[in-house]
Amino acid sequence: MANNIDVNEVKLTAKDFSSDQDVRWCPGCGDYSILAQVQRTFPDIGVKKENIVWVSGIGCSSRFPYYMNTYGFHSIHGRAPAIATGLKISRPDLSVWVATGDGDLMSIGGNHFIHACRKNIDIKILMFNNRIYGLTKGQYSPTSEKGKVTKTTPYGSIDYPFNPASLALGAESTFVARSLDRDPKHLQSIIKRAADHKGTAFVEILQNCNIFNDGAFALLTDKETKADHVLVLEHSKPMLFGKENNLGIKLDGFRPVVIDINDGKHSVSDVWVHNEEDHHPIRSFILAHMTDDPKLPTPIGIFREVIKPTYDEGITEQIENVTKKKGRGDLQKLLFESNTWEV
């Protein structure tokens, strides 16, 4: 891991990361897969179990810390990024992870989320996006599509959803990615990359809530349809997809269009080549907004990763610099600093 965190000596297994608590999500819930992929990946991120903390808010996803055999904090609705921020600033030696959902992070916790991104706090945020409120039994969420009929929107929702990747990019998160609960290999690779990233890492995981919003991402996960609807982003590779891998994304100005590289008119050299390290953010926004257009596939993978100093590094550095300049603080001197007189 790129962080300044102690690494493992003995190789752990997925089982070492499983706590003694019974997992209580509904049978069939996509959260099970996410938990399994995290437990499978964590032996490879090279951080000692005791140096890992999972922080969560409220919602189905936020039960996550109970099932991880690491330090954990199941907090209050929306506040996980703020708690994780304080923990990471005060303890830069820890690897701090946030498990959260679309309601927890994008609605009640929106403010904490954007500011954690803006400050580049070195925390990893996994947002399980099922586009519904599960734990409160089926109300629409800030990522539900417009027109969605739920218990609180019997005539269809009127408001427009957040595009989580775009929001994270707009808030200057230095690592923005998307994956799927039903694509274990891909999810594992993204978790690993998030762990390696130094700075705020935001991962949107499209997750099926089979009770209140079943099939929300069926197009992206069903065997028959997924190849034509999912675009797997790979760094410095052309954006190709489709059953035959013959479809590609071409950038027509700022507009992405689908081309067939075998139609005789186009070739692979017309296809947009993904650059996750692109310093200019504009292309990552184009990728994020591809989900808005039903004619385009949904990209998964890493939209953007940039490296810049983290907040927690900054604060430590400032303390070191001031201490070097002024010397280690002497309390008695602090008291006597201002005008004193003796009686």
Place this chain on the structure above:
Amino acid sequence: MEETKSNGKTVQSLNDVTVMFAGDSGDGMQLTGTQFSNTTALVGNDLSTLPDYPAEIRAPAGTLYGVSGFQLHFSSSDIHTPGDSPDVLVAMNPAALKVNLKNIKEHALIIVNTDSFDPKNLKIAKYDSNPLDDGTLEGFHVIHVPITSLTTNALRDTNLSIKEITRSKNFFALGMMYWLYNRPVEPTIEWIKQKFAKNPDIAAANEAVLKAGYYFGDQTELFTTRYSVESANLPKGVYRNISGNEATAIGLVTASELSGLPLFLGSYPITPASEILQYLSTYKNYGVKTFQAEDEISGIASAIGASFGGSLAITTTSGPGLALKAEAIGLAVMTELPLVIINVQRGGPSTGLPTKTEQADLLQAMYGRNGEAPVAVLAASTPSDCFHMAIEASRIALNFMTPVILLTDGYIANGAEPWKMPLIEELEKIEVKFATEVEGFFPYSRNEKLSRPWAKPGTPGLEHRIGGLEKANITGNVSHDPDNHDLMCKLRTEKIQRIQNDIPELEVDGPSKGDVLVLGWGGTYGSIREAVDRVRKSGYKVSQAHLKYINPFPKNTREVLNNFKHILIPEINLGQLARIIRSEFLLPVIQLNQVRGLPIKSVDIQNKILEILGGNNGK
């Protein structure tokens, strides 16, 4: 009052004086008052200050609501309040005169800057005619000084702009007051040199104007009398002047040192608490980490995260912020993490009177959360007491693994007093032990204080999960069991009660039995003390007790209260402590309540005591 002659002028010796510097918010009155206070402290007087500034940063010039004032009470004996009403008013403009006229003493000395009494300023201050010559000021001793022109005169040979010149007129007023009350100008000159080191022209101008004011006092025939206030007989030691917010900040750093834990402050700027965040953010070389959060909730949430990580964690705020933090305080109650929440109270409800003082958050601190969520509640009584109470709040939080709310208020936060500084090595250490043993570790097991073990992340083998859901006793696993919830609610409440064993008893000043006990809490200490002193001087017996620990109350509280026929509770709210005392002890209490955004006047407390005593009782 003694009189002697010097330089053709009478020197009158006074025991104490209350001065009010008042002017436009751009006139530099806070600076003038602070300088006068610091010099007054250096000459050895006891003193107490009350800065009173508008909520607007730069209100339109000359308006009534733009008046900024600084009240200062200094004395040759022990004093406790900034004075009920000023003996002297320095009014830099008509608005300052108008706003303060109703509050100053009969026959008070008024020094006015006549230059500012022009038709424009009179109109803005809503004067139909000039109060300087229409009889409004009859009965007062008024001294007319053209402060602006005298300042311009003193600087006529400089290259400064008119704006820069008039800006230094407050130094003229200050110099004049130094002469009038016989104080040296040197400390302020020193200060000017440091403050304007990068701008020598301005430094020289301010110094010249300060001296001009001083010599003007000496030469003018307007002043026939000069006053002297001898130094006070304070206990031996090294003193400095300190405000409550600075004392709080230093107290927190001290608690960090005494406990050996790093200090973390998560906070969001809010008047009148922001200064604590400002002070602490300068103490980087003490290892202090400050985090200016995106909102009040993040302020406390980040502190809770830092507490989980093993820091001495603090959040600072005022009333509206405390309301926003309520849910998170409940989380700290449930997770039993140490946390200090400091509420510098201001006038409410809602945004209320942001720059004025009040004590109306006591019930919020005690009960303002969902569920049974007891926390320890402490209150500081004077500016320097904030230092001790910040340490106490930290000690209790760490020893009992609990959130502690420390209440201060705008008055003691901004007010200042001389403080005899402690020797750090004489302060008691705060014992903190982190759990490290895997054998027998349970996150919700308890010691004799009922405090649970603190196991910080990074400790091998102690990986555990905590959270806002109800905990099973001992194991800390999530539990919805009815009997367990009942037990846990009672355990959390009992833990707070046991703090009683670790705090000092309630002291009574005066006879421990009698007719009247004046019971107070927090920032009213000075007003009550002064009232009690005055009543005693006129021969009555009256006692005072002041609560600094409110939840739980000191062990002997009931016993103390039972020894008096009448209990008078003066508060800057509509009876919040009174309500708690009644419900806790089933005792009738007499209330004295004022919510004027200002400290309660000692004279009002004095009159109430006399009214209860009914003439000669207890004499």
